[in-house]
Amino acid sequence: MKTLLHFIFFFLFSATLFAQNTPPIVPTSRPIPSGPEVLGIFAGRCPCQQIAALLKATVSSECFKSKWEITLFHDPKTHQPTTFQLIGTAFRKKDQNGAWKISRGIKNDPEAIVYELEMENATLQLFKAGDNLLFMLNHDRSLLVGNELFSYTLNRIEKKPLSASK
Numbered sequence: 308m309k310t311l312l313h314f315i316f317f318f319l320f321s322a323t324l325f326a327q328n329t330p331p332i333v334p335t336s337r338p339i340p341s342g343p344e345v346l347g348i349f350a351g352r353c354p355c356q357q358i359a360a361l362l363k364a365t366v367s368s369e370c371f372k373s374k375w376e377i378t379l380f381h382d383p384k385t386h387q388p389t390t391f392q393l394i395g396t397a398f399r400k401k402d403q404n405g406a407w408k409i410s411r412g413i414k415n416d417p418e419a420i421v422y423e424l425e426m427e428n429a430t431l432q433l434f435k436a437g438d439n440l441l442f443m444l445n446h447d448r449s450l451l452v453g454n455e456l457f458s459y460t461l462n463r464i465e466k467k468p469l470s471a472s473k
Contacts, residue, residue, distance in 0.1 A: 339466045340392070343383035349441055349461035350376045354454055358443070361451075363428035372457055376464075377433075377441075379407065379422070391424050393431075403427065414449040421448065439463035 340348065355370035366373075376394045381387060393403035405425045413419040413434050420435040421444065432444040443451045443459035451459035 339468065340378050340380070344380050344389070346379040346381045346388075347438075347463050348376065348378045348466060350374075350464045351458070351461040353443065353451075353457050353459045357451070358459070361429065361445070362426060362431060375461060377424070377461060388422070393424070393426070412448065413444060414447060433461065 352372050352374050355366055355373040358364075358373050359366040359370065373395055378392045380389045380391065382389055388407045388409055391403075391405060391407045395403075403424075403426050405427075407422055407424045410421045410423055411418060413421060422433040422435060422441065424431040424433070432446075432448060433441040434444055434448075434450065436442055439462060441461040443461070445451055453459050
């Protein structure tokens with residue numbers, strides 16, 4: 308009986324962990340990047356004015372939240388970073404595209420993996436907390452702190468086309 312209870316507990320625990328590590332599926336009307344060159348698509352929402360100031364982007368004074376979607380591309384053979392595409396509230400007129408690289412070290416962890424996205428006016432630094440989770444960093448590589456409504460977190464998502472039968 309004790310073995311059966313351990314098995315049930317292990318099964319439930321494993322199922323919970325698996326469910327938590329599955330990226331959400333997000334419907335979209337935009338073309339969906341696919342193929343071995345796509346490292347991942349990450350999305351999130353953060354306070355608008357603060358991130359605009361950090362990235363030297365011009366936004367309306369009424370901008371309250373900034374929605375983000377970043378697609379990271381890499382060389383499928385070498386796994387080295389190549390380019391990125393950023394779609395976001397602060398960049399409605401023109402998506403941001405550019406090169407990115409991997410470096411090491413955040414304020415409290417010299418071995419942490421950091422993705423550096425070279426944008427038009429600034430560099431966006433993202434701490435890789437896991438395969439499905441990125442945190443935005445200040446210029447000094449400390450974690451940006453959100454508020455009661457928004458964080459500086461980007462989660463991996465899976466995209467699917469909008470259904471034509473609405």
